Amino acid sequence: MGSHSMHMSMGEGVPSLPQLQNFYWAVICAAIGSATLVNLYNKALYRQRMTATSSGQMFPSTPKASLPRTIATIYALGREISYASLRFNAFSKRWPWMSALRLPWSSPTVGRALIVAAELVLVLVLCFYKLDPNDQWQWESIGYRTGYIATAQLPLVVLLAGKRNFIAWFTGTSYERLNWLHRWVARILFLTVTIHMGFWFVNWARYDYIKIQLTTYPIAQRGFAAWCILLWIVLSSLAPTRRFSYELFVIQHVISFLGFFVAVYLHLPEDLRLWIWISLAFFLFDRLVRACATLVVNISLRNTSLKTLAPKATFESLSGDTTRITITNPRFKWEAGQHVFLSCHDLAPLQAHPFTIASLPADGKLEFLIKSKSGSTKRFFRHAEESQGLPQASCCNRHDRSVILEGPYGRIRPLRQFDSVFFIAGSSGATYTVPLMRDIVSKWMAHQEDRFDTGNRSTSSFQGAATRFIRFVWVIKSRSQYTWFASQLETIKATVVRLKNASCNVEVEMSIYITCDEKLEAADTSPGRQFVLEGKDPIAGREMPPAPNDGTFDSVVSTQSSQKLSEKAKTSIKSIESASSSPRIEASAATSCGPNGTCCCMQTVEDEAEALESGRQCHCHCGVDSIEPIEERSATSKSFEREKSSSVASAAEEKVKTLRCPTIPMISGRPEPRKLIRETLEQAFGESAVVVCGPEGLVDDVRRSVVFLSDDRAVHKGTGAQGIYLHTESFGY
Numbered sequence: 001m002g003s004h005s006m007h008m009s010m011g012e013g014v015p016s017l018p019q020l021q022n023f024y025w026a027v028i029c030a031a032i033g034s035a036t037l038v039n040l041y042n043k044a045l046y047r048q049r050m051t052a053t054s055s056g057q058m059f060p061s062t063p064k065a066s067l068p069r070t071i072a073t074i075y076a077l078g079r080e081i082s083y084a085s086l087r088f089n090a091f092s093k094r095w096p097w098m099s100a101l102r103l104p105w106s107s108p109t110v111g112r113a114l115i116v117a118a119e120l121v122l123v124l125v126l127c128f129y130k131l132d133p134n135d136q137w138q139w140e141s142i143g144y145r146t147g148y149i150a151t152a153q154l155p156l157v158v159l160l161a162g163k164r165n166f167i168a169w170f171t172g173t174s175y176e177r178l179n180w181l182h183r184w185v186a187r188i189l190f191l192t193v194t195i196h197m198g199f200w201f202v203n204w205a206r207y208d209y210i211k212i213q214l215t216t217y218p219i220a221q222r223g224f225a226a227w228c229i230l231l232w233i234v235l236s237s238l239a240p241t242r243r244f245s246y247e248l249f250v251i252q253h254v255i256s257f258l259g260f261f262v263a264v265y266l267h268l269p270e271d272l273r274l275w276i277w278i279s280l281a282f283f284l285f286d287r288l289v290r291a292c293a294t295l296v297v298n299i300s301l302r303n304t305s306l307k308t309l310a311p312k313a314t315f316e317s318l319s320g321d322t323t324r325i326t327i328t329n330p331r332f333k334w335e336a337g338q339h340v341f342l343s344c345h346d347l348a349p350l351q352a353h354p355f356t357i358a359s360l361p362a363d364g365k366l367e368f369l370i371k372s373k374s375g376s377t378k379r380f381f382r383h384a385e386e387s388q389g390l391p392q393a394s395c396c397n398r399h400d401r402s403v404i405l406e407g408p409y410g411r412i413r414p415l416r417q418f419d420s421v422f423f424i425a426g427s428s429g430a431t432y433t434v435p436l437m438r439d440i441v442s443k444w445m446a447h448q449e450d451r452f453d454t455g456n457r458s459t460s461s462f463q464g465a466a467t468r469f470i471r472f473v474w475v476i477k478s479r480s481q482y483t484w485f486a487s488q489l490e491t492i493k494a495t496v497v498r499l500k501n502a503s504c505n506v507e508v509e510m511s512i513y514i515t516c517d518e519k520l521e522a523a524d525t526s527p528g529r530q531f532v533l534e535g536k537d538p539i540a541g542r543e544m545p546p547a548p549n550d551g552t553f554d555s556v557v558s559t560q561s562s563q564k565l566s567e568k569a570k571t572s573i574k575s576i577e578s579a580s581s582s583p584r585i586e587a588s589a590a591t592s593c594g595p596n597g598t599c600c601c602m603q604t605v606e607d608e609a610e611a612l613e614s615g616r617q618c619h620c621h622c623g624v625d626s627i628e629p630i631e632e633r634s635a636t637s638k639s640f641e642r643e644k645s646s647s648v649a650s651a652a653e654e655k656v657k658t659l660r661c662p663t664i665p666m667i668s669g670r671p672e673p674r675k676l677i678r679e680t681l682e683q684a685f686g687e688s689a690v691v692v693c694g695p696e697g698l699v700d701d702v703r704r705s706v707v708f709l710s711d712d713r714a715v716h717k718g719t720g721a722q723g724i725y726l727h728t729e730s731f732g733y
Contacts, residue, residue, distance in 0.1 A: 014130045017145060021152040027122055028156060032167055039172035041071070042413060049417045053466045060466045061419040061686030062722060069716065072687075072723050076716040082111025083707045083726055085700060109703070116184045123149060123188055127195065139203040146196035151268065151275045153189045154261075158279040160185060162286030163409060164293075174411045176354075183237055190234045197227050219267055226263035229256055247351050247375070294406045297332045310402040313344070317384035319480035321372040322428065325355075325380065327403065330366045336435040340407030342368065347383055347401060348376030357408065358431040358485075360438055366405075369484055371428045412691075412727050416440050416465030419686030419722070422677055424473040424702060426694025427481070432729050433472070433693055434485050437508075440467050441492050444499055444506055471680045472510040473671055475694065482512060482666070493663055510664045511608060513671045515601045605669040608676070612665055673698075674705035681709060687722050693729040703728060 015023065045068075052060035063069045086108050127146045131138050159165050160182035163175040200220075204210045213220040233256045235241070242249045265276045298310050311331070316324040325342070334340075334357055343352035353376060359367035372381035383401070415421050415436055423433040443464030472489075476482065482489075489510060496508045605611050673692075681688055692702040706726045713721040 017148040020126050020129075020145065021148055024122065024126055024149060024152045031118075032170055035171040039170070042172065046414055046417045049466050059419065059685040061417060073716040076710060076723050079724065079726070080707055080710050080715075082109060082114075083703055083710075084110040085704055085707075086110060086113060112180065115181065116188075119185060120188055120191075123153070123192055127192065133199075136203075136206065139199045143196055143199040143203060146192055146199065148272070150189060150192040150196055151264075151272055153185065153192065154264070154275050154279045155282060157182065157186050157189055158282045162282060164286050164289040165282070168411075172411065172413075174409055176409065186237070187234055190230050193227055193230060197223065222263050222267040226260055226267055229260040229263060232256055233260065246353075290406065294404070297405050297407070310404055312400045313403045314400055315380060315384035315387060317381060317388050318369070318484060320427075320478060321381055322481075322484065323368075323370045323372065323377070323380045323384045324484075325368040325370060325403075327366040327405075329364065330361075332408070333361050334408040336360060336439040337412050337432055338408035338410040340366075340405045340409070342403055342405055344376070344380070344401050344403045347379045351376045352404070352406065353377070354407075354409070356410075356431040358435060360435055360442070362442065369428055369431050412436075413689075413725065415689050415691070416443050416467050417687075418467055418689040418725065420469040420471070420680050420684040420688040421467055422471045422473075422680040422688065422690045424475070424671070424673060424676070424690075424692050424694070424698070426475045426698045427477060429693035429695075429698075429729070429731070430474050430485055431693075433474075433691055434488055436691060437470055437472055438488060438492065440465050440470060441495055441508070444504065445495055448499055448502055448504060466686070468506055468685070469680065469683060470508045471676065472508065473513065473673075473676060474510075475513045475515060475671060475698070477514070477516060479514060479666060482664075489664060511671075512664055512666045513605065514666060514668050515670045601668045601670075603669050604672050605667055606672055606675065608665075608667060608671075611667050611669070673702045674708060677702070677705055678709055681713065681721070681724065684722055687725060689725045689727065691727045691729075694731065696730050699728045699730045702726075 049060045063072045126149050128142065131142050131145070133139075133142060159167060160178050165175065165178070168174055168178060201210055204213055214224060215221075233253065236249065236252060236256070261276060261279065265273060268276065311327045313325050313327045316326070318324055337356075339354045339356045341352040342355050343350075355368045355370055357366060358369050359365055370377050370380055372378050416439075421437075421440065423437055425433040444467075445464075447464030474485075492508060493510070496506060499506050677690060680690075690702065690706055692699050703726065706724055710724050713719060715721045715723055
């Protein structure tokens, strides 16, 4: 692009090129402003509901005036459209390899598709407004204009990529919920640049001038180099490439980004380089703020000793190849549902991954539950196994590791403003839903204590939260995974019992589903039989007493079973000492105990109450864990081995105590989200929230269920059915 292009005429009545750039950003700012107004309204609505709750108003989350009811109707219609999914099952059925690649267009939502379509239409209209692509004498004008429009898109691409960006602050969201838009805006930028280059090529091709331009004209050479780099950035940013090696993706992405901007800077005329400087300013602002926040989070300003430059973390191995990382006395505050980027350079150099915080600030510690996959998570688990059972002093001195934290990130509308809240999580997704549920229950309890302190005996007001009802569903692969949050869940049940005894109108219902289906996609076939994994001790094989229903936790285990368990644990460790190469025992023997040769625990449970009453059990034992011996990795003394054996045996006994008599129903099979959500919505007196965290299949199933129920129940359309707020969190980058 030559410097004279800024002042060249595009025709009578056509805006100049800088005016078109300004118009592009006027539309973008209008969209951001609209989202900001919605965010401000949500904040005002939250304050109004909390005020109504503290004043004792009945059903504060129900809109009563005409204006709030009208806005609620608009919200309901917008949610139904935006939550709806576009499914392309025909592609995966015709080409099965597409399902294996997990391509990003598997299940886009209508809301996202409309946003991308609006951006695409805006760019194309600005590129071709009052220009005829079929007129060869206008090809040069199209080439100039597309270059200008492409340049105007650069700041938006960079802005959406930052973890600390203005768009997230104004709209009340977080970077991870804007990252998909960053990728699609970059793809539209690539399309614009391709059109820009294409029209210059066809214009030169009339005179057989392409080769000469690329070999002799520096501006054309730099522009072509920028296009090649951008092509690589787009291709390397596809989901299969990101999931292959995320660390490698990040490194090459930053390097490619810098190379692209250098090429574009050299390609542009002087009067257009301002857009490059604006983009770099956004990039440097994000990095500077993140660096300062990281220093504040990790370095204690009260003690400059080198020993406090980074917090220490303990690593503990759990069932299901999971690592619990704990940091005591954290130096920052966070909210339930947030995550941080954690790096441990001693175990995984130059790697930082996002992990959800599984604890609350009131716990006085940061806690993470991390599934072992590959790379750093696998190294964390291996280190936790090596340090498992070591004496406490030795463990603290030798096996604690320094970690670096960045964050916290993540944002969700405060859930305590909703009348009813439905949580559903798959496997480690409970690290997201359990803290959110605990946060609501803690607000209940705090208000109850405040009532007794002030002498206020009114039961109609609930200053802590407007929430009356919580439904919690957790889908796990084995019963032993229940121990991840056993104490927290049992504490919640005990707290609710205390609140109900104090005449508080609150309720929490919890159930756990055990299935070997990891994808948790919606079932395509008719539901089969329902099974319940109750009644058998998974280790001893004897009959188990029924779970108590009085809110207490029965931890009574017979002395005989405890002795047998201790002997089994010690025997397993002893055998490992003599043959450390023996493989780990994998649960799941038979996989054809259900109808049509399938595993019974993969069948959908249509009626939870009926499944619990039937008392039938799953015969494939997919949810049964054997005691997994700890692999010995270093030579130790005999006295240490006896101490380690006793420690593991004691831990195994405690594990069976928890598994034998849980107060939460455990059901073998897959849940039916639509039915469970409907039950929650039908008892609600105000707006409800549905929160899901887990595999993509589970998230898609819940999203489609919410859309169906909103339309089926005619939410805010004269039927009295209240609104549904949906928040989704899926695994992966």
